[in-house]
Amino acid sequence: MKSGLSFLVAARQGEIVELEQLARSSELTNLLGQLIHKLQRERGASNVFLASGGVQFAEQRQQIMASSDVAIAHARDFFDRLDPQASFAGISRARLFSRIAYALHGLDALPGLRQRIAQQAIAAMDVVNAYVKLITSLLAVVFEAADSATDPDISRLLVAYFNFMQGKELAGQERAIGAVILGYGRSNAEQQQQLLNLIDGQERCLQTFRSFADQDTLSFWSTQESGPLTAELERLRRMVCTTHLAAKPQAPAPMDDLSVTWYDCCTRRIDGMRQIEDRLAEQLQTLCREKILRAKSELQAYNEILQTLSSQKATAEAEHANATHSTFSFFDDHQPRPPGEVTGSMAASYGPQMERAILEMMQEQAQRLQTMSDELNKAKAALHERKYVERAKGLLMTHRQLSEEAAYKMMRQMAMEQNRHLVDVAKSVLALESYLNTPAA
């Protein structure tokens, strides 16, 4: 018959298995961060290549593609090592696998995309959108990995990490769309608005990142952001967003000075962001390692107590062979008792002090797990906020035939008027989903 204590141990073991799983998820996040960075560069290079009619970046593009392929191989290798049959079932795992399925399908299609680019048989904006789609499918994998984290500290770090990755991807899209505007001189109000949305979106992601990252990473990041690069970027953003560029000839042409400056500036910023990601990945690994070590040493301590107790219990049972009496302190209200005092019914299996020690261990563990769950829920809520806003935006767009920008503005307006958070407005919108989707009688 299993004792209560063996479940106390089992609970701890469960936490360790979970932490080991989280360490693997962190590794995956890191691999995908590297891969996404490569794909972002490939997207940028492909744009320059197309805009220049295949003159510029032809060689660089080959190199970047080769280095993307290495990152893809690493990611595929990781996926291959995942054992879908093994231990981790559950819907969050199912969601992860479902995202991986979709992302792998996207990676399968990458050679076809590259070929069209090589043949210059695809428009620049279509290239941007195709890479965005592929990278989004990879970020969805990271999201699920972050969402399945069950340790609040690790979860917080993953929330910071995911939001930073998302912000970096929006910065990558900004580089690409800016390059298209400058390269083709086809600036129009729509693309300039898209650029503004991307800048706005980055700010939102970075805000969440800032509220979940640790102090060290934050000061590293703010040093980067307060440097001359940001001033330069802001100057260029102003130029790209406000100047009415003279439409260039339709025929592709090499990048002019402004395009080169824009591309370089954005690239340096994105590479800087990649350094933050590296820091976050390292922190994540250290944190997982530390937590696993700590949990293992605590498990050892539990096991030792368990061993002591079972030998004591054996002795006690031998001494009171016919004892029908039992422990009672479970029912006491855990008021401190003078040491050595014996409970009324005598002959408690372990002795009253030891029994109270066990009860305290149990209550400590239950309390700790409860606190963990509460903190975890807070971190997860932040992870999902973006999703709520996005989905509510989509709902308004469909319902009122609004543009993305207009739907977003409308929600922000409501939030300001009602002095509520944007996410709460989004939730209210979603709460009315079935109502909004029902046509008026």
Add this chain to the structure above:
Amino acid sequence: MKSGLSFLVAARQGEIVELEQLARSSELTNLLGQLIHKLQRERGASNVFLASGGVQFAEQRQQIMASSDVAIAHARDFFDRLDPQASFAGISRARLFSRIAYALHGLDALPGLRQRIAQQAIAAMDVVNAYVKLITSLLAVVFEAADSATDPDISRLLVAYFNFMQGKELAGQERAIGAVILGYGRSNAEQQQQLLNLIDGQERCLQTFRSFADQDTLSFWSTQESGPLTAELERLRRMVCTTHLAAKPQAPAPMDDLSVTWYDCCTRRIDGMRQIEDRLAEQLQTLCREKILRAKSELQAYNEILQTLSSQKATAEAEHANATHSTFSFFDDHQPRPPGEVTGSMAASYGPQMERAILEMMQEQAQRLQTMSDELNKAKAALHERKYVERAKGLLMTHRQLSEEAAYKMMRQMAMEQNRHLVDVAKSVLALESYLNTPAA
């Protein structure tokens, strides 16, 4: 190299393992429901036994204890069959184990409690409180089992089930405390208030039950509740709660007519509630069985498609041995295409139609999993609402030195004034936890 499709299959497999796990959790819930019912009867019988100075229910108590022991043996047997090392790690699993540890510890202490009752060496209210504590520890196991459910339909049913069990336990406490009041004639304002709180608490639990149970169970329940038993109970409640009972002699005495009527009426109601629990348990088992069968047949369909595809792929690869081309439709915006049309880059590994079928399968799965998660979150929120209210109440009790009743009234007052749900007020209170816990400067 694993294909995206194999992850699609793996995701499905993960869902099946999870469903099988849920079937086990449902079994556990059922076993604990039976055990709790026995312990509730044991509590009631013990009270009558004590109140009558060991004259009444001496034999019944022995019979009930024997039948409790059978139920305990079943539950222990289930716990023994749980493999703590195996598959299901995770913090929700750790929480479940931690609750089981505590409940087992409580069951270990039951013989000691029974002995004190047999010796009439414990006060009636202490007996009530001891059984309440034990049953609460078992309900906490049921809560965690319900909370770890990841299928929204099953989760909804478990939320209904758990709340019904909780309501039934409050009905059991009502029976016990009413018996103490009537038995000893020691009615005082405090105990009468406690009774009112228990009636109020039952109503809250049953309200949640009603919003999550299916139509059939609801009509079965409302038939029960609209019967003559309820009218009788309400009449008795009024008498117990409002009459100033003449204090009886301190010495225990057999139950008078009113006590017998009260005890019988409450017992018939509680036994009726047990029937509802049986219905819910049966539904739960049927639901799990159906879902597992459905998921398995869908998995089979996936596997067949997977097989067809890999043979098609092999053929395609043999035909285009040196093809560097690849699929592209991942990047298309999934606009319907005329059937038979071939994509630009030709030589797609599977053929464009098959590829689109895969994409649709992937999107369908991702969408389904997302919907499941959303619905699940809604059901879980209801499960946790009670906890929020309880914890907020505790916080106010500590902070303002309020009674339970006063703290609850205060929150209900705030909810009415602000036209908000009680749970939202509770969350607001909890949000101020650190503030409230900081002493004023």
